[in-house]
Amino acid sequence: MSSRQKTPKKPKAAKEADKQARQLPASTVLKNVGRAAAMLLVAGIASPVSQLNLSPVYGSIPSSLHHQRTMTFTAVAALIGRKGLKRYVSSGLAEYIAVVAYWIPVIQFLLFPFSEQLGIEYGPLVIESLTYYPVLFLSLYAAADLLDAIDLSQFNLPQSLSEIAVPTASYFTVSSIAKLSAAFIPNIIGTSVHFTRVGLQVLLASASAFITPSRIVLLAVPAIMHTLWANPHYPSDHGFHLANTTLWENQNYTLLARQESITGYVSVLESHTDNAFRLLRCDHSLLGGEWLVTPESYKRGQRQRESIFAVFVLLEAVRLVEPVLKTDVAPIPDTEKSALVIGLGIGTAPNAMIAHGINTTIVELDPVVHHYATKYFALSPNHTAVIDDAVSYVSSKSISAPASYDYIIHDVFTGGAEPVSLFTTEFMTGLHALLKDDGAVAINYAGDLTLGSTRLVLNTIHAIFPACRLFRDSPAPEAKQPGEADFINMVIICVKNDHGLGTKAVTFREPVREDFLGSLARHNFLVPQEDLEVKYDFVREGEKGKVMGMKDVGELEKYHKEGAVSHWRIMRTVLPSGVWELW
Numbered sequence: 030m031s032s033r034q035k036t037p038k039k040p041k042a043a044k045e046a047d048k049q050a051r052q053l054p055a056s057t058v059l060k061n062v063g064r065a066a067a068m069l070l071v072a073g074i075a076s077p078v079s080q081l082n083l084s085p086v087y088g089s090i091p092s093s094l095h096h097q098r099t100m101t102f103t104a105v106a107a108l109i110g111r112k113g114l115k116r117y118v119s120s121g122l123a124e125y126i127a128v129v130a131y132w133i134p135v136i137q138f139l140l141f142p143f144s145e146q147l148g149i150e151y152g153p154l155v156i157e158s159l160t161y162y163p164v165l166f167l168s169l170y171a172a173a174d175l176l177d178a179i180d181l182s183q184f185n186l187p188q189s190l191s192e193i194a195v196p197t198a199s200y201f202t203v204s205s206i207a208k209l210s211a212a213f214i215p216n217i218i219g220t221s222v223h224f225t226r227v228g229l230q231v232l233l234a235s236a237s238a239f240i241t242p243s244r245i246v247l248l249a250v251p252a253i254m255h256t257l258w259a260n261p262h263y264p265s266d267h268g269f270h271l272a273n274t275t276l277w278e279n280q281n282y283t284l285l286a287r288q289e290s291i292t293g294y295v296s297v298l299e300s301h302t303d304n305a306f307r308l309l310r311c312d313h314s315l316l317g318g319e320w321l322v323t324p325e326s327y328k329r330g331q332r333q334r335e336s337i338f339a340v341f342v343l344l345e346a347v348r349l350v351e352p353v354l355k356t357d358v359a360p361i362p363d364t365e366k367s368a369l370v371i372g373l374g375i376g377t378a379p380n381a382m383i384a385h386g387i388n389t390t391i392v393e394l395d396p397v398v399h400h401y402a403t404k405y406f407a408l409s410p411n412h413t414a415v416i417d418d419a420v421s422y423v424s425s426k427s428i429s430a431p432a433s434y435d436y437i438i439h440d441v442f443t444g445g446a447e448p449v450s451l452f453t454t455e456f457m458t459g460l461h462a463l464l465k466d467d468g469a470v471a472i473n474y475a476g477d478l479t480l481g482s483t484r485l486v487l488n489t490i491h492a493i494f495p496a497c498r499l500f501r502d503s504p505a506p507e508a509k510q511p512g513e514a515d516f517i518n519m520v521i522i523c524v525k526n527d528h529g530l531g532t533k534a535v536t537f538r539e540p541v542r543e544d545f546l547g548s549l550a551r552h553n554f555l556v557p558q559e560d561l562e563v564k565y566d567f568v569r570e571g572e573k574g575k576v577m578g579m580k581d582v583g584e585l586e587k588y589h590k591e592g593a594v595s596h597w598r599i600m601r602t603v604l605p606s607g608v609w610e611l612w
Contacts, residue, residue: 065172067240068123069199071233072168073206075130076100077214078229079161082137082262083153085226085294085612086144088313090593095154103162104203107169108196114170123171124243126164130234131249133160134227134256134263141610149597164237165203171241172199219289219397225264226289231256262612264289272611277301280607285405287612290397294612297405298604306337309375309401313600313609316398317341317375319406331549334407339554340473340502340518341377346557347436347471348385349537349544353528354467361435363387369434369463371419371451372441372473373398376408382436383409384546390434392419420450423459431462440473447474449582452486457493464525469535470494472521477595478563482588487521487565489576494523496534499563502554516595519563 076096083092140147140156147155176195217224223232231253238246256263261272269284276282276298285307287296293312300306303325308318318337320326336342348363364386370379373393382389390413393399399416402408415422419441426433437460441451450456452474460470472490476483491497502518527534537557545551577585601609 061175064240065175065199066202068126068168068172068175068237069202070206071126071236071240072165073203074210074214074229075161075164075233076203076207077211078226078233079133079157080211081214081218082134082226082230083156084312086141086313086610087149087153088593088597089293090589091149091597092153094150094590096157099154099157099162100165100204100207101200103165104169104196104200107166108173108199111170111173121243122167123174123241124245126167126171126241127234127238127243127246128249129163129167130230130237131246131256132252133164133234134230134260135252136160138255138260138262142607144610145601145606149594168237169199169203215291218291222264226294227256227260227263275611276608280605280611282608286401288397288401290395292395292398295395295397295401296612297401298608307334307405308337308604309398309406311395311398313597315600315603316373317377317406319375319377333547335548335550336377338502338518339550340520341374341440342548342550342554343500343502343520343557344378344438344440344471344473345381345551345555346520346537347438347469347522348382348387349540349556350469350522350524351536351538352467353524353526353530353534366435367433368436368438370438370440371423372439373402373408374440375406376402378438378440379412380407380409381546381551382438383411385543387436389413390415392417392422394418420456423456423463427459427462432465432468434463435465435468437464437468437470438473439470442473442475447486447585449577449585450579452489452577452585453582454489454493454576454578457490461493461525466526468525470523470525472523473518474521475516475518475596476592477516478565480588480591482585482592485575485577485585490521490523492576494525496527496530496532497521497523498532498535498557499565500557501561501563504561516592516599520557522557 080089080092080096136159137156140159144152173196176199214224214229219225222228234249238249257265258267259271261268261275264287269287272287273284276284281301283299283301285297285299287294289295294310296310298308298310299321303323305321305323305326306318307321309316315338319334320331320337321334322331352360367388368379368382368390370382370389370391373379373391376391379389379391389411391399392415394417396416399408399414403410439451439460441448464470474483474486476486487499499519499521502520505517522535524534540556544555
């Protein structure tokens with residue numbers, strides 16, 4: 030026996046792979062790698078697109094609950110189990126990617142009417158299991174086949190590492206592209222028919238058909254025809270007419286306008302009953318609504334449109350806050366005061382500020398929301414509109430022009446979650462700086478008083494503003510059990526300086542006739558009621574100093590799942606499921 034050590038033999042499968050790689054010309058290898066990269070690119074972009082199409086029916090947060098975990102499971106199944114599956118499936122699976130992708134809008138159209146039965150916890154998972162995840166599986170499977178042509182032996186990698194290098198890189202590519210496109214797509218959504226929810230689905234399916242041309246794509250022709258001519262979600266004039274026809278016949282609603290924008294799917298809806306109303310919707314949430322004047326409402330004394338939601342009227346109570354230090358100096362008239370409104374909705378509170386002659390600035394991130402509030406909810410043009418991110422605006426304005434406002438209204442809640450950056454100590458400090466010395470702020474927050482997230486937000490507000498009082502917009506349930514969820518809209522009203530008086534510094538003057546602006550809703554909800562005040566200990570025992578800065582936003586985001594799921598259920602009691610499902 031020779032003393033020279035023998036070189037271990039390669040497994041037969043590895044030898045065969047090496048042999049095939051050496052036989053393929055470099056141009057073919059390069060072409061295969063390019064096709065594989067294109068497939069992974071499409072699969073990655075399709076991830077946030079799938080989420081966007083679920084958000085009008087389920088909301089963005091509930092739609093994402095199982096998404097990333099199931100993506101990982103699907104990728105592992107496609108990449109690790111590929112060799113075993115080769116015995117049973119055709120090598121031309123790539124040709125079916127486009128077919129499945131074209132059928133996704135049809136499958137969603139058929140499943141959305143069952144969203145109530147599928148439920149909020151697993152409905153999105155069921156729908157994506159029949160739509161996006163098959164596309165992801167096929168894309169990773171086909172890409173791995175093409176990438177087998179890469180000869181990794183030249184890098185002298187261990188056998189075990191060589192086998193997992195390509196699958197790992199493929200999944201990392203898809204996951205990275207999904208994250209990048211999720212951040213980028215909101216900047217282009219709604220800018221053309223192709224850059225809409227369903228439009229992007231069709232565009233990605235067409236890209237898959239281009240990457241792997243085949244006659245098999247003819248199987249998708251019925252799906253394409255259905256999307257273009259029978260799907261009310263498709264953003265065409267015909268699709269809009271289909272949606273309206275169905276809404277009118279089945280729900281007695283009319284869709285006045287719809288547009289996909291940076292904050293979500295925004296639409297204006299109107300009911301047609303004796304108690305008719307008009308609503309502004311964003312994804313699976315409502316930004317505001319008004320009771321319309323009808324013969325029936327006129328008999329009850331309603332002479333103008335009235336806010337449906339008491340909370341938006343209660344925000345106006347910031348005008349009623351009395352100066353902490355009483356003086357003999359005549360009060361400053363409203364016409365010499367200024368207000369900052371962060372978050373527009375339909376414009377109930379800012380319209381009141383403007384009607385009282387207050388110089389009003391509105392900061393709203395979404396231009397579509399501002400346009401619809403103006404066109405369909407009579408937002409007064411007599412204001413300064415800032416279509417921008419409130420964080421950057423407040424940060425720069427608090428330095429360049431501190432003590433600019435007598436009143437600040439903060440109303441940014443939507444979809445069961447709040448933009449966490451707008452509830453940090455940094456943002457609240459900016460608002461504090463923007464208030465005049467005797468100024469006041471009203472903050473709308475929707476949350477569960479039993480959750481740590483609500484306590485964290487309230488503690489953060491109180492850490493910056495020395496004196497606050499908290500009011501709910503409706504009475505507490507009479508039969509509420511200890512520890513039972515109490516998800517409410519609340520308004521926190523704070524003053525900039527309490528002069529050592531604590532909560533006694535927050536008092537309200539008696540309203541006069543002019544405060545009500547001839548509105549029944551203001552007669553009912555403008556003045557904060559003692560029986561709706563929450564006697565809340567802002568800093569509870571064991572939580573002293575527990576506030577939220579920008580580096581701590583993850584603490585609040587952890588609670589978004591519970592809040593968003595509760596919000597979804599509440600919204601399904603406000604509007605019929607058929608209205609939410611039809612977009």
